[in-house]
Amino acid sequence: MSEKPVRLAVCVVTYQEPFAHSAVCKSLAGLPQELLAHLSVVSVCNAAHGTIADDPVIEEHQAGALSYREVLRSDNRGLAGGYNAGLQIALDEAPDAALFLNADGWVEAWYLTWLLDGLRRQPDREAFVPTLISGARCVSPFRKRGIALNFYIIGWLCLRDGPFLRQLRFPDEFWLDGIDYWLSVKMAEAGLRIERTERCIAHNLSVSDQFGTLPGWRYRNILVSERRFLRWQKRPFREILVVHVRALARCLRYRRFDLAQVVAKEFAVALHE
DSSP: OOOOOOOEEEEEEEESSOGGGSHHHHHHHTSOHHHHTTEEEEEEEETOTTOOOSSOEEEEEEETTEEEEEEEOSSOOHHHHHHHHHHHHHGGGOOSEEEEEETTOOOOHHHHHHHHHHHHHOTTOOEEEEEEEETTEEEESEEETTEEEEEOOSTTOEEESSHHHHTOOOOGGGSBTBHHHHHHHHHHHHTOOEEEEEEEEEOOOHHHHSGGGOOHHHHHHHHHHHHHHHHHTTOOHHHHHHHHHHHHHHHHHTTOHHHHHHHHHHHHHHHHO
16 A cells, blocks of 8 residues: 655745745745645735735645645735744645745755655654754754753744644744744744754845845844843843843944944833833
């Protein structure tokens, strides 16, 4: 008797631009047909151009041999709301697992092959993660000072179907940055057994790799998310202070005086929270 094919739900979130224009769509569309046959792709477009209806619009599309559904939302609920909406649709089809992908990520055949093989042959593993690198530095898994657990970037992270995935709902307060922190803590609290590939995937970080062009609104959100996470974990205020001091030092080192003003304003907010 032949094995039942592994079904993998793929969740992506974009902002304003259609999924077809994203790097991840182009990478998926270029994969061999035998891999695409395992995928059920749902992309959620926040603040989609031309969408004015209150209720989301769901469309079916084709990009080469890749079939996918796209949810067009008039509002912007960030990664948290986008992934929640995508999961709600994807889990209705009872997949074996859900894979979270970044819109700017690039998926190679070896990684999907590794995932599918792991889901098939390692039933005791509930999560599968890659090793992500930026330059010569490993950026996922990563550690945070004073917190004894591994943190994982959500891009390329795969969760097997089960109680944890079925109950998963990302909180609005970690709508964009901070979603990695929140999910990593929840995975640790649930005691998920995690399999990690030693083979690396290149991943650019907005702070370390694009700091020269990072907009103020994004840097503010990063600082707010750091602060929310530390307060959620009931960390001492000195750790919040360290976050802002290090941020200010980076801004001055790279002569981003505009971002230095953002840091100063956010630290003033932190003092009065």
